[in-house]
Ligand SMILES: Cc1ncc(COP(=O)(O)O)c(C=O)c1O
């Protein structure tokens with residue numbers, strides 16, 4: 001595959017953009033080599049500027065559940081733009097999208113829109129502290145909640161891929177009130193609540209983790225989280241930036257039957273535009289200014305064009321729900337990849353929920369940050385490039401989740417399995 005134009009574009013970008021990328025997750029730091037530069041996306045496929053086509057399992061890291069340039073979303077965005085792109089005053093699409101979110105997620109009574117998942121997570125932390133009058137926040141190693149100072153400890157995603165789970169530039173004071181526990185560690189959770197429960201403002205987690213690769217929560221862990229937070233008056237905050245409208249229309253909490261106090265959203269609710277939201281119980285949300293005293297603001301918050309993309313996406317997801325088909329394709333892919341790995345004699349763990357999955361090159365189950373780190377990231381890097389050469393674009397890190405999209409077909413899944421068969425045989429050596 002010829003990628004010379006991408007190489008030149010990246011060299012040019014590196015002169016004026018740090019590392020040549022506007023987010024380190026794109027930098028191929030975990031797999032080596034030069035990132036491809038994208039010219040366009042259509043449906044399940046991306047085309048790079050050299051003209052190579054790739055079946056896209058990144059989907060902009062989650063938002064593009066309908067695939068790229070979905071006609072209904074395109075049409076809504078173009079129509080909205082004709083009426084002006086930002087007013088700094090209320091517009092009806094904001095309420096319409098908020099109503100759709102409230103209808104979708106039973107634990108949510110009110111929604112505040114912001115412009116990214118990071119901003120939403122940051123605001124949810126402030127809200128939890130403002131609501132409870134307490135300072136401590138519990139997070140879990142390997143979970144990623146955007147680049148929020150207080151949560152950038154033992155962080156997943158590109159912070160993990162690129163070896164800075166605790167970034168320089170975050171003063172000790174910013175993380176002094178953050179307690180980090182192991183994911184799925186029920187005993188650790190009980191201990192921290194026994195010692196400090198009445199000083200804990202909130203517990204934030206990815207209810208299904210995507211950011212250390214895909215990791216599932218155990219039922220006991222979820223039950224204990226809800227019991228302990230309720231008992232101690234702390235807020236349970238589900239970061240569903242990745243899982244919201246992805247694992248089910250009502251997110252991971254619908255799939256699992258959970259009832260958090262606050263939900264953090266992003267990605268799909270913006271339909272590929274910059275949107276985040278934090279949402280939850282009305283008595284909690286009414287603490288936000290101007291209804292209450294907890295300050296949070298934003299020039300482009302509730303941007304009408306982004307709202308239009310979100311509304312069109314959610315309407316499409318209700319008109320033609322893709323979730324059972326995505327799960328069926330996920331099952332086929334899982335079975336195919338497991339068989340291919342077994343035939344190649346490569347030990348793997350395939351973690352999957354619905355349309356989110358990670359193939360870990362690990363010999364034992366991956367249930368938390370420490371077990372995720374046992375995966376052979378070097379072998380993953382070879383696998384990644386072997387798949388690229390066969391036109392399949394996977395997340396460029398062992399510690400990320402891949403996404404199926406509704407634009408994919410059974411033939412795309414079969415193609416992926418066939419490519420993986422060859423790629424796994426290649427990396428077996
Ligand atoms: C679970 C989770 N929370 C928060 C974020 C941050 O969102 P954003 O990148 O839009 O700031 C992300 C992704 O980046 C995420 O996966």
Ligand SMILES: NCC(=O)CCC(=O)O
Nearest residue numbers: 023025026061157211400
């Ligand atoms: N799991 C990775 C992300 O969700 C974020 C992508 C980015 O920061 O570019």
